[in-house]
Amino acid sequence: MAEATYTPTESVYEELRRVQALLRIEQQEDLEQYRIRNAKSTIAERQHRGLTWYPIKITKEDIGFGGKLVLELERPAGQSQQLHLFQVGKNAALFGNIPGRAGSDKPMLQGVVTSVRRNKITLATNKEDLPDWIDEGKLGLDLTFDEVSYREMELALQKVQGAFGRLADLRDTLLGHRPAEFKSAEETEKLYYPNPLNASQTAAVQHVLAAKDVAIIHGPPGTGKTTTLVQAILETIRRERRVLVCAPSNTAVDLLTEKLAERGVNVIRMGNPSRVSDLLLEHTLDAQVMTHKHYGELRSLRQTAEQYRQMAGQYKRNYGWEERQQRQALKEQAHQLLQESDQLEKYITEDLLEKVQVITCTLVGAANRAIRHLMYETVFIDEAAQALEPGCWIPITKAERVVLAGDHCQLPPTVKSEKAAAQGLRETLFEKCITRQPETARMLQVQYRMHQHIMQFSSDQFYGGKLQADERVRAADLHDYDTRFEPGQAVEFIDTAGCGFEEMGLQDSPSVANPEEADLLLRRLSELLQDYHQRNHEQHPLSIGVIAPYRAQINYLKDRVEDMPELNELLTKRQLSIGTVDSFQGQERDIIAITLTRSNAANDIGFLADIRRMNVGMTRARRKLLMIGDSATLSSHPFYREFVNYVEDLGAYRTAWEFQQ
Numbered sequence: 001m002a003e004a005t006y007t008p009t010e011s012v013y014e015e016l017r018r019v020q021a022l023l024r025i026e027q028q029e030d031l032e033q034y035r036i037r038n039a040k041s042t043i044a045e046r047q048h049r050g051l052t053w054y055p056i057k058i059t060k061e062d063i064g065f066g067g068k069l070v071l072e073l074e075r076p077a078g079q080s081q082q083l084h085l086f087q088v089g090k091n092a093a094l095f096g097n098i099p100g101r102a103g104s105d106k107p108m109l110q111g112v113v114t115s116v117r118r119n120k121i122t123l124a125t126n127k128e129d130l131p132d133w134i135d136e137g138k139l140g141l142d143l144t145f146d147e148v149s150y151r152e153m154e155l156a157l158q159k160v161q162g163a164f165g166r167l168a169d170l171r172d173t174l175l176g177h178r179p180a181e182f183k184s185a186e187e188t189e190k191l192y193y194p195n196p197l198n199a200s201q202t203a204a205v206q207h208v209l210a211a212k213d214v215a216i217i218h219g220p221p222g223t224g225k226t227t228t229l230v231q232a233i234l235e236t237i238r239r240e241r242r243v244l245v246c247a248p249s250n251t252a253v254d255l256l257t258e259k260l261a262e263r264g265v266n267v268i269r270m271g272n273p274s275r276v277s278d279l280l281l282e283h284t285l286d287a288q289v290m291t292h293k294h295y296g297e298l299r300s301l302r303q304t305a306e307q308y309r310q311m312a313g314q315y316k317r318n319y320g321w322e323e324r325q326q327r328q329a330l331k332e333q334a335h336q337l338l339q340e341s342d343q344l345e346k347y348i349t350e351d352l353l354e355k356v357q358v359i360t361c362t363l364v365g366a367a368n369r370a371i372r373h374l375m376y377e378t379v380f381i382d383e384a385a386q387a388l389e390p391g392c393w394i395p396i397t398k399a400e401r402v403v404l405a406g407d408h409c410q411l412p413p414t415v416k417s418e419k420a421a422a423q424g425l426r427e428t429l430f431e432k433c434i435t436r437q438p439e440t441a442r443m444l445q446v447q448y449r450m451h452q453h454i455m456q457f458s459s460d461q462f463y464g465g466k467l468q469a470d471e472r473v474r475a476a477d478l479h480d481y482d483t484r485f486e487p488g489q490a491v492e493f494i495d496t497a498g499c500g501f502e503e504m505g506l507q508d509s510p511s512v513a514n515p516e517e518a519d520l521l522l523r524r525l526s527e528l529l530q531d532y533h534q535r536n537h538e539q540h541p542l543s544i545g546v547i548a549p550y551r552a553q554i555n556y557l558k559d560r561v562e563d564m565p566e567l568n569e570l571l572t573k574r575q576l577s578i579g580t581v582d583s584f585q586g587q588e589r590d591i592i593a594i595t596l597t598r599s600n601a602a603n604d605i606g607f608l609a610d611i612r613r614m615n616v617g618m619t620r621a622r623r624k625l626l627m628i629g630d631s632a633t634l635s636s637h638p639f640y641r642e643f644v645n646y647v648e649d650l651g652a653y654r655t656a657w658e659f660q661q
């Protein structure tokens with residue numbers, strides 16, 4: 001058994017109580033921001049912020065799970081360009097804009113968004129009938145505050161604090177108070193499936209099988225973390241009856257569900273997928289229910305109930321006593337049938353979940369009422385380095401063993417409250433476990449994305465210099481893509497120091513822009529692309545990402561590109577995209593160009609100091625990484641100082657003066 005090297009400064013209870021207090025601060029802040037954004041503003045303002053669709057029409061009514069109403073809502077075609085923040089899985093409320101009924105008196109029908117198309121949203125409501133106010137005034141749809149996630153996180157934290165037995169062991173191991181145990185090499189079974197994994201990936205899968213409590217798959221950029229995790233899940237379900245696979249985001253859950261389904265795994269995706277794909281839809285619980293041998297009975301119960309409901313609806317209110325009785329009887333029969341159908345649906349669901357090998361869902365989805373009572377031999381959490389600690393505890397409360405996958409050297413989870421962030425809410429369970437119990441982790445070491453020179457700086461800064469570039473990508477620069485590109489220089493840094501490219505602030509905003517630096521970046525990009533002919537590369541066009549840390553700089557870049565026909569064409573064809581690091585998360589591009597933007601006499605680099613974010617930005621590039629910035633300002637931080645040294649050693653350092661003549 002390995003000895004834990006971590007020396008705790010507080011007990012697990014103190015630590016968990018601290019996290020609980022931070023979560024409450026976060027919830028308050030989140031609610032406050034929501035209130036300010038939403039409740040105090042007019043419909044037009046909320047619409048402008050993407051929080052409201054108005055006016056809308058109900059275009060379809062269906063009966064869904066538990067006999068609840070599912071509504072299809074449509075906004076006017078003229079609004080199709082209006083951006084919004086509605087998303088599958090978000091809570092929303094249908095409201096009536098009725099004169100004299102505003103504020104808390106505003107009539108609402110709560111629900112969850114289950115699909116979003118250009119002008120249509122489906123809302124699964126929590127009621128069986130449409131309310132009376134539906135025909136008064138115009139209707140709209142508001143995003144509402146997501147209280148459920150906070151409640152489930154709070155409950156999980158309470159459970160973990162009061163835990164004994166297995167959960168207490170896992171808690172103490174994950175937080176570094178109890179050494180993690182592993183089977184010996186002799187005890188660990190050999191891998192069953194022949195697989196194309198490399199040595200460090202195979203070692204990670206073997207490590208997962210050997211772990212008695214906790215294993216971590218640490219996957220730096222492009223190292224095949226998903227591939228490895230899927231293989232580890234396949235090997236595990238050969239040995240265990242049923243496992244849970246979670247991630248903080250719906251997108252990550254969808255990806256894993258698809259990969260597992262492609263490998264022939266019997267998997268059920270709980271909750272609503274964020275994308276529409278046949279493979280995914282086929283694996284949702286709803287679709288699986290339809291394939292069950294008792295589904296026919298369920299459908300006919302629902303249909304009959306619906307017929308009774310419609311018959312009852314034909315009796316108008318002012319009919320006599322007998323008709324009222326008749327109406328009541330029909331309603332009761334409908335109700336009874338719906339209850340029966342709920343029972344049957346519950347039975348079908350339990351039967352399906354009993355037989356399934358893998359259940360996939362978001363962290364909060366693990367508390368979904370259909371599965372909240374289930375326990376799992378192993379719980380896998382992907383993207384664990386992007387999940388709030390309280391979120392991770394939700395599925396862990398149902399585990400015998402935990403496997404975390406992620407990379408704590410990339411983006412941490414978003415925390416809305418500055419105070420909660422400063423006091424540690426951004427520190428993830430993944431990060432705590434990997435730093436307190438390094439022996440729980442295996443790092444994947446071969447990456448399949450970046451040219452050697454793009455990879456090396458990140459590898460030295462974050463991964464102890466251990467990353468290797470696979471031979472297919474090691475020397476794959478733009479010249480390798482098309483010989484018309486100049487050879488060499490997969491990395492290039494253009495230094496604007498001394499050129500007088502000063503950043504500009506905006507009034508009342510922390511955002512900054514640096515127009516001259518942006519212009520230079522676009523000029524250099526055009527120059528790079530001058531011999532690139534798209535018609536020669538119809539099958540595999542170059543993909544390009546331009547990254548800026550500040551919104552004001554992004555907006556400036558987008559405006560300027562409109563005046564540059566070649567670049568603008570790439571933008572409209574979506575071969576060029578411009579955005580923040582966060583918008584490129586999990587993605588890759590052939591060329592990544594980053595304007596670092598900050599340039600000031602005070603050497604203030606703002607949130608460029610968040611070097612994990614910069615790590616993500618730089619490691620999106622496959623063949624070319626172009627960075628532009630003011631070394632005089634940036635060198636106040638060791639990371640950028642070392643970057644300048646790195647590019648000098650590579651012979652990749654240029655100055656902006658070269659481009660001014």
Ligand SMILES: Nc1ncnc2c1ncn2[C@@H]1O[C@H](COP(=O)(O)OP(=O)(O)OP(=O)(O)O)[C@@H](O)[C@H]1O
Nearest residue numbers: 196197198219220221222223224225226227448586
């Ligand atoms: N052992 C391997 N041999 C060859 N190619 C591999 C291997 N493992 C992964 N790859 C390739 O590397 C790429 C990235 O794999 P995958 O999607 O699993 O990575 P990831 O680590 O989850 O990605 P990210 O860096 O975005 O987290 C894929 O194209 C995959 O086919």
